[in-house]
Amino acid sequence: MNALIILAHGSRRAESNQEVVSLTEAVNAISNQEYSIIEYAYLELAEPGLLQSIDNVIVQGALNITVFPYFLNSGNHVKRDIPAIIETASVKYPDCDFNVSTFIGMHRDIPGLILELARMK
């Protein structure tokens, strides 16, 4: 049983956090059952946090968890904070396989998406 956790930064604005919920629903809708569970989590300022989200999917039976950093650049959150939490989770759940995927900002299509949105104004 595999799980995907979309990990966003989190915001003080509820509307911003709600976008992550909607995004997770959109990913789920096009995922063609590729993952048994698709969840979201926030690194800061909102709940569930990443460890809590990991607890949740493991309770549901996940043995293989992919954490997707919904971040644009490889700042300290991506390079330091997320690996530290995954290390903690790996110790807590030694039988679960954890993967952290490339963050969204690294996708090759991003430059084209920028020009497209900028054109719409």
Add this chain to the structure above:
Amino acid sequence: MNALIILAHGSRRAESNQEVVSLTEAVNAISNQEYSIIEYAYLELAEPGLLQSIDNVIVQGALNITVFPYFLNSGNHVKRDIPAIIETASVKYPDCDFNVSTFIGMHRDIPGLILELARMK
């Protein structure tokens, strides 16, 4: 003369800020001269800041500036901080036309990009 400023959050990590420089080069490479000038700026933690970048492109002759928020969600940076800086710039440069485009997280392709990157692990 028009300009596009890609506005990223900014990081304490130089490598993270360098990604924004590379991204700007990548956008420029595929832009087919749609903009006379394509620049980058950081909201925090790195330079040039947005006002400094606006000064730079206006010195180069820009009369129409599109600011692209390279942000994933509509948090306080997008909803409060960026509009406040644009208001300041509009007062300073009343003859320049400023537009703030939709932030990158709103692009409809983002859910598919997430699944694609997550699959690569």
